[in-house]
Amino acid sequence: TYTNTWSFGGACVNPIPDYVQVITIQDTTPPSFVEVLPTDITVACDNIPVAAILTATDNCGTADVSYNETILNGSCVSNYTIVRTWTATDACGLTTTHTQNITVQDITPPTFVESLPGDITVECDSIPNAPLLTATDSCGSASVTFNEITTNGNCPSNYFLIRTWTATDECGLTTTHTQTITVQDITPPTLITNLQTDITLVCESEPEVPTVEFVDNCSSNVTVNFTEQINTIDENDYQIVRTWIATDDCNNSTTFTQTIEMLSYEQTTHDKLVLCIDEPILDLNSLIDTSNNGTWSSDSMSVLNGTEFDPVIVPIGD
Secondary structure, eight states, X not given: OEEEEEOOOOSOSSOOOOEEEEEOOOOOSOOEEOSOXXXXXXXXXXXXXXXXXXXXXXXXXXXXXXXXEEEEEEEETTEEEEEEEEEEEETTOOEEEEEEEEEEEOOOOOEEOSOOOOOEEEETTOOOOOOOOXXXXXXXXXXXXXXXXXXXXXXXXXXXXXXXXXXEETTSXXXXXXXXXXXXXXXXXXXXSOOOSEEEEESOOOOOOOOOOEEOSSOSOOEEEEEEEEEEOXXXXXXXXXXXXXXXXXXXXXXXXXXXXXXXXXXXXXXXXEEOOOOOOEEGGGGSOGGGOOOOOOSSGGGEETTEEOGGGOOTTO
C-alpha cells in the first residue's frame, strides 16, 4: 500500500488541510504457463511419454511450477490412468493448474519366444514330443498353456494330432499357435520268425507247417492268413508252396512265401541218380541153399561186397 500526502502552506486564516491519497496494489492475476500444455491421450503400456517440463511467468514477478503424478487403477495390471498435474504459483500464492490424463492400455498380445513347430506328416512310431514354448509381453509377463486333441482317421493308426499353445498376458490378451500332425501307418508287418525261403528235401516226409510270428510298428493286432499249394513236378516229385500274408489294422500287408521241393532222388557228384531206397543191405546167401558153396557175381561188381548186396548204390539203368 502506498500513501501520498499533499500539504498546502500559507498565511491564510483558514489553512487548507492535507490531501492524502492511498494506493492499494494487489496481485490478482495468476501466473501463466509458457510452453504448450500436454493434452489428454491414450497410449499403449510401452509408449508412455515422459512428463513435460513446464515453466510459468507472472505479470507481477516470478512463478514456480510444481509437478505431481498419480495412478488410477484400471481393469487389469496394464490398464490404468496416469493423472499428471502441473501447478504454477506466483509470489502471492496465486496458482494456475494444468492436468493431463494419460489412459494406458495393453493392446498388444504376447509373443512366443521359440521357433514355432509347423505341420508335419509322420509314422505312428515317429511322433515328436510336444516342445515347451514360452512367451514375452510388452507390458508384463505371459504364461503358456498347451492342449492336444486327437481326430480319428480312416483306420486306428491313421489319425490327426491337433496341438495348440496359447500365450496369455496379465490383461487376458492371447496369442495362439496350432500344429497339425498327420499320423500315418504306411509300414507293413515284419516277420520275426526265422524261416527258410527255399527248402529241398530228398526222401523225407513233408515238414509240419511252422508257427510264424509277425510284428507291426503301429498295430497290436496282426492278422495272418496262411495258404498252401501243391505243384506236381513229375510222377514222384512235387513242390509245396506255403504263403503267409500278414495284415495290420490299416490294411498294410506283407507276404512271405516258402517253397519246399519234395524229391524222390538227388543228383550225385557223378551225375548219377540215387534212388530213395530204404531197404537194408541184403546177404544173398540168405536167399538160397548155400551147401554148394557157390559165388555171386554181377555186371556191376561195385554193388557186391562178397555175398552182401546194397540196393542203395545200384546205378540207375544197371
